[in-house]
Amino acid sequence: MPLAITLIVAAFVSAFFISTYSNRGANYWVVANSFAPGHLITESDVVASHMNLGDSAENYLNTADQVIGLVATRHMSAGEVVSTTDVTNSSDALSTSAVPLSLRAADLAAGVHVGDSIDIYWVLDSRNGEGVMDPILILGGVSLVGLDDSKNALGGDVGITVAIEETQVLRLLSATTQGRLVVVRAYV
Numbered sequence: 001m002p003l004a005i006t007l008i009v010a011a012f013v014s015a016f017f018i019s020t021y022s023n024r025g026a027n028y029w030v031v032a033n034s035f036a037p038g039h040l041i042t043e044s045d046v047v048a049s050h051m052n053l054g055d056s057a058e059n060y061l062n063t064a065d066q067v068i069g070l071v072a073t074r075h076m077s078a079g080e081v082v083s084t085t086d087v088t089n090s091s092d093a094l095s096t097s098a099v100p101l102s103l104r105a106a107d108l109a110a111g112v113h114v115g116d117s118i119d120i121y122w123v124l125d126s127r128n129g130e131g132v133m134d135p136i137l138i139l140g141g142v143s144l145v146g147l148d149d150s151k152n153a154l155g156g157d158v159g160i161t162v163a164i165e166e167t168q169v170l171r172l173l174s175a176t177t178q179g180r181l182v183v184v185r186a187y188v
Contacts, residue, residue, distance in 0.1 A: 025052030027063040029082040034115055036143045036163040038096025039072045046082065059083055075115055075143045097166050098145055099173070101181060102157045105149070109185040116144050117186040118162070120172065124179035138175050139168060141186055 030049040039045070048063045061067050061082045070087040080086075112118065120142060121135045139162075146161030160183065164172060175181060 025050055026057065028053065029061045029063065029065070029067045031076045031078050031080045031082060034075070034077045035072055036096070036115075036145045037072055037074050038163060041067055041070050041072060041087065043068055049081075051081075053081075059085075061087070075117065077115060096163050097169050098161050098163055099169055100146070100159060100161050101172075101176065102159055103181055103183060105156070105158050107180060107182045108149075108158050108160070109183055112144060112147065112183065112185050114144055114147050117141050118144050119184045119186050120162070120175075121182045121184060122175040122179055123182050135182065138172055138181070139164060 027048045027050050029046045031045065032047045033045050035041070035045060046067055053060060061084060067082060067087065070089055073086055073088050076082070076086060109118070119140045120138045122138050123135045124133045126132045143163045144160060145163045146159075148159040162172075
């Protein structure tokens, strides 16, 4: 009887130690709502989640780190753990502008969704025997933050909004004055 009681107590104690040591981890910030580069992170954008990241834990922000008020440096989707390289406290990252563009429906890659990384090319159509000019990459790796294809049902234009650096706004808008813009999905 004493041996049986000792074995039962040992089983409970060993189960307690195994669960205690195997559940070592910390609370980390996880993205609750998707956002684009340049977004100022608020309380509603992130949630705390307990996980064990092992050796890679130093690459992610835990709840002891202040994430509210930081600026996203890349597009982040819901469910991602916030990495130390995904955010910055630099006000320079806030210099992102949302630029609306109107495109022909045929000039927008199929399957493009908000949050996708896209490339924007400038194409000058040849007219009246003019020389052909190669398309030019205007901006690459741009984050798509808005898509309105409600007019697309009638074969009209598609409205998109892209997040770009303020310094690139004039370059993009000047490309719309002549020729047309073609949007290519960066990663298929």
